[in-house]
């Protein structure tokens with residue numbers, strides 16, 4: 001007998017090397033809208049990554065407004081500024097083009113440009129009313145999976161984050177153009193790639209919503225990511241490795257959009273909040289200790305993943321294999337190596353307890369003293 005389950009996903013997924021250079025034709029054929037708001041960040045504009053996409057859009061008859069004010073851990077003001085620009089320009093189509101933060105802001109802009117709902121009223125689950133503008137997502141990193149999820153996270157205070165979760169945040173079209181990821185430096189490739197692996201692992205062991213389809217996506221994601229992470233880090237121009245990482249990260253995103261992540265992310269968020277460390281890096285730092293903490297409940301699932309990846313048949317083989325892979329990727333492995341102080345660990349543990357939504361998905365409960373022990377293990 002099959003357990004009931006729901007699996008949500010965005011509209012079309014297009015895989016095309018150099019597809020961003022042909023974005024105009026692709027969008028003109030699919031949408032009647034012609035006033036595009038492109039959401040990105042200033043470094044991508046400066047590096048020349050956006051220019052070819054702009055050229056093809058304009059050639060295809062689009063008038064494009066570029067919002068380049070996205071920053072890591074975006075504050076509410078970034079979303080509001082983006083919406084203001086879109087409103088002035090009369091935007092009727094939103095294109096997220098960049099890392100996870102740009103894609104997240106694009107989701108909110110598509111909603112807010114279509115309604116009078118204030119941003120403050122959107123936080124929580126299913127608070128978005130009505131529809132949104134057409135939404136296209138083009139990721140330039142292989143990690144967050146944000147292009148295929150229905151979540152936007154904003155920083156609302158000093159270190160507090162709030163999420164908008166609603167089906168309207170799923171895009172109409174996702175373009176995976178791995179040529180855009182060729183220029184990512186090794187450190188960022190490692191951290192974002194490990195983050196994607198964490199998405200797949202946590203989806204596979206999630207306590208409540210794990211289902212046969214999320215398992216399928218998680219397993220295929222892990223297979224691709226494990227086989228290509230080190231090559232993508234050490235040989236960044238390697239096209240097959242870059243393609244596999246971007247596709248794998250996308251599949252992991254589909255898995256955790258339906259079977260949500262747990263304690264690795266719950267413990268990673270306070271590190272991002274207090275120390276402004278990149279999301280992928282914080283997950284890489286916490287993965288090993290949390291895998292060991294979860295062994296009592298997750299051992300059979302870890303054993304399945306270890307066998308899948310060729311690490312060995314025991315659950316502990318999976319953990320050892322993941323740690324060896326992270327070592328080979330070159331990612332920092334200890335909290336002390338990235339500037340975290342030992343004195344701050346109790347505050348981080350207290351912060352982590354606020355992530356109740358995520359902790360509830362973890363296969364083994366995490367108390368505040370557990371959290372402190374996990375930070376100490378990662379230190």
Ligand SMILES: [Zn+2]
Pocket residue numbers: 144195196198199265279283
């Ligand atoms: Zn993540």
